[in-house]
Amino acid sequence: MDLKILLEQVPDGDGTWLMSLASGLKYTMIVAALAWIIAFVLGSILGVMRTTENKWAVRLGNAYVEIFRNVPLLVQFFVWFFVLPNLFVSTKHLVNSLDPLTYQLGASVLCLGTFTAARIAEQVRAGIQSLPRGQRDAGYAMGLSQAQTYRYILLPVAYRIIIPPMTSELMNLIKNTALGYSIGLVELFFRTREMGEMTFRYYEAFTAATVAYVVIAMIANRAMAVIEKRTAIPGFISGASAGGGH
Amino acid sequence: MNNLDFAFLANASTLGYLWKGLQYNFQLTVVAAAGGVIWGTLLALARLSSNKGLSLVASGYVNLMRSIPLLLVVFWFYFLSPVLIQWVTHADRPPQIGADRSAYVTFILFEGAYFCEIMRAGIQSIPRGQVGAAYAVGLNYWQAMRYVILPQAFRNMLPVLLTQTIILFQDTSLVSLLNVTDFIGASSKLGQSTGHLVEVYTFAAPIYFLICFALSLGVKRLQKKIAIIR
Amino acid sequence: MKKLLPTLLAALCIAGTAQAQDAGTLKKIKETGQITLGYRETSIPFSYLNDKQQPIGYAVEICSHVVDAVKAELKMPALKVNMQPVTSSNRIPLLQNGTIDMECGSTTNSVERQKQVSFGPTYFRIQVSAAVKKTSGISTLAELNGKNISTTSGTTAVPLLKGYEKTKNVDVKEIYGKDHGESFLLLQDDRVVAFVMDDILLAGQIANARDPSLYKIIPESLRAEPYGPMIRKDDPSFKALVDKALTALYKSPEMEKIYAKWYTSPIPTATPGKTINLNFPMTPALKADLAAPNDKGV
CATH class of the missing domain: 3.40.190.10 (Periplasmic binding protein-like II)
Known part of the structure; x- marks a missing residue:
């Protein structure tokens, strides 16, 4: 183990291996951040749909969750990268007109976003359904519409309850970005492998990446804990059990 | 639609190749789930034990495993498992194990961390009074766990353990990135050698869906049954 | 989380000895x-x-x-x-x-x-070159400037290509395939205009393609290499x-x-x-x- 290798130049590259890994880390964070936005918005919509009184909204939400939860994420990456662009002539033209990196980024963000949305939808549904039925009825009794009841009564409490499982989901999302490697996205794991392949210093490369992922996980964990504290409602105990998955 | 051509899939040797790959995923899942539950239960007991050092080591292990990507763990153990096995068995030289077999080590050790958290929640869901009662009838810590707490915790947590096992089944697809010929690995290789990559992935995704969906329906059924017993 | 360090160090100690063969x-x-x-x-x-x-x-x-x-x-x-x-x-x-x-x-x-x-x-002795579709009209490596190309990660073609880009002021956009078959399929499906790799491997992929007559290898080489x-x-x-x-x-x-x-x-x-x-x-x-x-x- 000799970490000095990190300060050596990449052959025919523009900097040291450390900089190469850092640039990978940058893409990991970009993908995670953009995918989180999609996952949060889409997952919230789907989660709410599954708790409404509209039968078709519930079915649609359930179908989405089942489809995206029951296909391995790796296969979903392959579908986004290899299958979808080739299905139609128009999508193929669109994809070919893009810079490959743009498409790899886009495919990774959409893939991780839609996958994580299914998991968030499950948490949001569980959060809303954990609230006493009386809260919804109270909203209606006060003359609020269904939308207003969600906006002002159900969601503010439900979101607070599900902060711990959402923390796990965020951490899972960051870890899952490593699968972008499978479609050639130059994120942290790709750069780690590349460094291993080109310098044959696998232990050094993988140690650096392991430390980076652990540090990110700690930061994400801390950040969510701060949010949890800031938004806590006195008298409520948050702490739904953490979801499974990776 | 572009012209997709699935005809090349329809012959016995091709389907047999894919089926062999799928069998590997099932084998890996069953072995890793069994090994992972045992390892996870031991970790959970260590985390909850009053021995500070033991509990710290166990929680450090679990937190480390849970904060790095599975893909990274898969590669770590791929490099390290020959050395680990040599260390455990005191052999003269590292055993020759390919990615297909190092995956068993990887998934048991990795999933153990997740099963640990499930078992820990299961153990903590049992009222404290039961531990006290077990001690009162003269059982020690391990006996109390073995005869009173764990059987109940295991039954309460069975649906969650099985759900995690379905996730494990999906995760086993990652071994294809180590060039193992599992179901998706066989699909990739078939697609590359025949030039029909799009078709094989279009075929593989619904197959995975059907398997996992059927399994998760099964778990839901079981969950209802268990809920009534309780 | 704070207790990660001992575990990590233990793992590293094992890792260190792993290289001794x-x-x-x-x-x-x-x-x-x-x-x-x-x-x-x-x-x-x-x-x-x-x-x-x-x-x-x-x-x-x-x-x-x-x-x-x-x-x-x-x-x-x-x-x-x-x-x-x-x-x-x-x-x-x-x-x-x-x-x-x-x-x-x-x-x-x-x-x-x-x-x-x-x-x-x-x-064996190969030339590192590029396979293109005949319809692309490309016949020199320099014409790949500004185009999407595929190559296989972990091969000597990767640093060669980077070196070529620098010395010739050519800018190509690479997609990395995990294996030659995958890199070639990106060419077959028109996702890239060229697959940069060892000529004999390109010939093997082309011969194995659904329609070999569609492809050609550029008669130019980045480097000759022994296998x-x-x-x-x-x-x-x-x-x-x-x-x-x-x-x-x-x-x-x-x-x-x-x-x-x-x-x-x-x-x-x-x-x-x-x-x-x-x-x-x-x-x-x-x-x-x-x-x-x-x-x-x-």
């Missing part, structure tokens, strides 16, 4: 009664899978002569031969950690790699055996037959009943290598 492949083969050869699954015609998923190819056949020599040397006619698939990315670590004893594929003998591993006598069987470093007894066995083979008339069998005759593919012919006659450079067997890297 016992030398003496012959001793290992003798004690275990088996030899493990690494092969590639899509490196046509060096080492690839046939329709029964069995590894075959030019390099696999050449390596079988080394295995024969090992059997004779150790007086072990019943030596068990294991075949282990490897990729561009994992072939070196697998050789180093003892999973495979020799790699029989399409590995460039480079000076950089010689710091980690050793090579037997060169059995050879890869073995562990610092293992003089095994290296001497490989050198001796292959030098004898290369100089024998049998070598021409082996070459003709794989490069100028129809060879089997992964598709049942389908054969392809690479039509790749022996180059003067390779003739020279075979006449004077050597393990010089680039």
